[in-house]
Amino acid sequence: MRRSALEGAGKAGRAGRAGSKGRPTRPTRPTCPPCPVLKVALTGGIATGKSYVLDRFRKRGVPCLDADDLAHGAMSAGTGATAAIAAHFGAGILAPDGSVDRAKLGPIVFSDPAARRALEAIVHPAVYRSLGAAVRAFELSGDSLMVADIPLLFETGAETQFDRVIATTCPPPLQLARLVERGLSETAARQRLAAQWPTDEKVARADFVIRTDGTFEETDRQVDRVLKTLKSSSSEPT
Template sequence: MKRIGLTGGIASGKSTASSILRELGAVIIDADAVAHELAEKGQPLYEAYVRHFGCGILRPDGSLDRRCLGQLVFTQAEEKAWLDQTSHPLIRAAMKKELAEAEAKGVKAVVLDIPLLFETGWQKKLDETWLIYVPEEVQLLRLQQRNGYPCAEAMSRIKAQMPIEEKRNLADRVIDNTGSREALQAKLKALWQDLMAENGQTDEKHEKGREHIC
């Protein structure tokens, strides 16, 4: 089973790319979705967060206030380190379980949608990594427009991640997303078709190594 890691910086369009790949028939294992489930009321991450941060991170209905939690961890390095150390092992275990289930079903290729792919070392267990890329200034603008964050908060969230240019140097394939959704869709469709060809549908071989798709 081919294992593709999909990543990007915040507000780079990774979620859009994941959605497009799902439309193309890809099996997606989404780290954010896994983390969200684990942080639902009564689940392991929810319980760990409440024990550590207290009830101030909860909404009146008892659900997790994710904006409040984000403000805490993105402005305090020690709190972010605690959150990473607590959440990553649980998320990784859940994703490995989903991978095993997909392999047991005979799935030929799986896309693992992982925002912190390089930060957590997931690339060591994957066959190939795809980066959805936009420059940092585009990230900042899109994050402010999408979430309504003031400039300082948006920048703090960007700076909490590995710099996008560093990710660019680590990725096998760099997919530029400064254009339209249709342009991104065309690039991903070509990549996905090549991947399916590699998996035995034709005798075509795709050149390995880093590739920047303009």
């Protein structure tokens, strides 16, 4: 009996889809390249309102990262960074759960520049690895804009990894007052201020500046203006 053209085509199609052992092969799915994301760093001196500003961006739907959160993760129990910190500073620096006790570590590193540099050499690479992985995830998700709060952006030379930089600022006496309100002694507060670049230097290098010495509403309006400009930049064809 003569086969119909349709029957022959069907068998030929099945044969074409079969592998070398007769099993059908899966069709290859096209891969979508990562979408470029506008990488924005948020920096500024300690107690200049970075956390508040980051939260404003987050509430406006912008994917956000906090380097301090990443540092907390790096110093949790069982990480390589925690093991290296314990080896350098002694096991007494660990909390009962095996994580780094930041309350014990803080007075040591903020009173001794060499100790602070040793800590940064351990923690910063881990933080930036986590940051890089998060940025790649944003790209794969199709996000066009992200903001990362990185207090020591300029001190670590990481500004070249970002497309734009925002600096928060307020007068130094207000920084000191805010730190004391957080429970630090004035001496401890001054040590933390001295451990970072002066805010004015960060402001001079930033693309955008947000002042936080006014009302919350005034700060929010600045965030809205910056965000509008960033969204315009992220939508420009590359």
